[in-house]
Amino acid sequence: MSHTVTIDDVREAARLLEGVTLRTAVQPIRSLTEMAGVDVVCKLENLQRAGSFKVRGAYNRIARLSPDERAAGVVAASAGNHAQGVAYAATRLGISSVIYMPRDAALPKIAATKGYGAEVILEGESVDDALIAARRCAEETGRVLIHPFDHADIVAGQGTVALEILEQVPNVGTVVIPLGGGGLVAGMATVLAQVWPQVHVIGVQAESAASFPDSLAAGRPVPRRPGPTIADGIAVGTPGEVTFEILSRLGVEVRTVPDEQISRALLLMMERGKQVVEPAGAAAVAAVMADPSGMPGTIVPVISGGNIDPLLMMRVLQAGMVAAARYLKIRVLLDDRPGALLGLVEALALVGANIKDVEHSHTDASLGMFETLVTLYLEARGPAHCKEILETLTAAGFSPSVTV
Numbered sequence: 453m454s455h456t457v458t459i460d461d462v463r464e465a466a467r468l469l470e471g472v473t474l475r476t477a478v479q480p481i482r483s484l485t486e487m488a489g490v491d492v493v494c495k496l497e498n499l500q501r502a503g504s505f506k507v508r509g510a511y512n513r514i515a516r517l518s519p520d521e522r523a524a525g526v527v528a529a530s531a532g533n534h535a536q537g538v539a540y541a542a543t544r545l546g547i548s549s550v551i552y553m554p555r556d557a558a559l560p561k562i563a564a565t566k567g568y569g570a571e572v573i574l575e576g577e578s579v580d581d582a583l584i585a586a587r588r589c590a591e592e593t594g595r596v597l598i599h600p601f602d603h604a605d606i607v608a609g610q611g612t613v614a615l616e617i618l619e620q621v622p623n624v625g626t627v628v629i630p631l632g633g634g635g636l637v638a639g640m641a642t643v644l645a646q647v648w649p650q651v652h653v654i655g656v657q658a659e660s661a662a663s664f665p666d667s668l669a670a671g672r673p674v675p676r677r678p679g680p681t682i683a684d685g686i687a688v689g690t691p692g693e694v695t696f697e698i699l700s701r702l703g704v705e706v707r708t709v710p711d712e713q714i715s716r717a718l719l720l721m722m723e724r725g726k727q728v729v730e731p732a733g734a735a736a737v738a739a740v741m742a743d744p745s746g747m748p749g750t751i752v753p754v755i756s757g758g759n760i761d762p763l764l765m766m767r768v769l770q771a772g773m774v775a776a777a778r779y780l781k782i783r784v785l786l787d788d789r790p791g792a793l794l795g796l797v798e799a800l801a802l803v804g805a806n807i808k809d810v811e812h813s814h815t816d817a818s819l820g821m822f823e824t825l826v827t828l829y830l831e832a833r834g835p836a837h838c839k840e841i842l843e844t845l846t847a848a849g850f851s852p853s854v855t856v
Contacts, residue, residue: 498758504535512609532561601635602692625749631655632686634695685732693808719772
């Protein structure tokens with residue numbers, strides 16, 4: 453398999469994608485600009501057809517198949533975004549598709565993939581497990597495997613995002629990109645290295661599922677079992693041969709961010725950017741929020757996708773509020789007598805804490821016969837307000853403890 457991808461390959465992919473994919477908008481985010489101290493302009497691939505950048509590479513790859521390959525159909529493996537991109541592209545081109553997805557893939561992503569016309573088969577616990585099954589299907593049926601990232605045509609298609617950024621944000625200094633298997637970073641880094649080499653490229657991985665740091669240190673792709681992360685779209689255990697070679701050769705910087713920071717980024721994008729973003733899609737914003745140093749010039753984080761399970765969204769937003777000190781969970785030991793809870797509530801009212809929920813426990817083994825444990829879920833206005841709440845309760849004679 454050729455690892456070579458040139459600017460001409462990407463420009464040809466852009467011509468092929470005309471009328472198929474959208475030229476997604478860019479959006480300045482003032483709060484990010486204030487954090488970074490330089491202009492921050494987000495590239496909104498969450499608004500792309502099928503909800504992510506993946507359709508670019510998928511269509512470019514499938515459209516180049518021979519007539520015999522088209523007749524055989526295609527097969528792919530994905531946690532969701534590549535699945536939808538392949539299904540959309542294949543159906544548009546009149547080609548049958550089979551998609552293997554991990555058994556715990558988000559239900560909306562499974563439904564959307566089926567809706568785009570693919571047959572979906574749930575297999576394994578991870579994208580890597582699903583990919584093994586997809587390869588087996590290709591060998592047994594003759595279907596063409598459309599790899600999520602490890603093919604030059606995929607990389608060239610994803611690189612078209614960089615062409616658009618260069619036109620939309622001509623003063624771009626740094627591009628920050630979510631990094632899973634590496635297709636998007638490899639494609640964009642290829643374009644920028646050949647057209648505007650002074651732009652700094654940073655790939656961002658979820659901390660618990662970061663395969664590239666070890667691989668880059670070893671000088672070769674090193675398999676790693678991804679740990680649990682909310683950013684399932686970039687939880688890839690082994691970098692691709694094609695993508696690893698490009699990132700290594702071009703010296704792309706790789707950073708990692710914890711899930712807590714990703715959840716804060718998702719919350720910020722919803723509140724300040726008015727954008728629905730999936731956790732993997734918010735990884736670049738998380739990196740800017742965590743540490744904008746070493747990001748010269750105008751920063752362009754790529755919001756790579758917006759396909760998020762509503763149930764996961766609720767959990768992630770709550771985690772983001774906790775991380776941003778907008779949500780506080782405390783426990784208070786009270787005497788089990790009339791009026792004890794009223795005194796606690798009045799103290800909270802004095803400091804403007806909004807009580808969202810209250811739980812009582814009379815059966816905890818640590819409690820005395822006339823004690824009760826109260827757990828309160830509070831809305832707060834940030835770290836200073838949380839500190840004020842705890843100090844006010846302590847001054848009122850309570851002993852609050854913060855919990856998660």
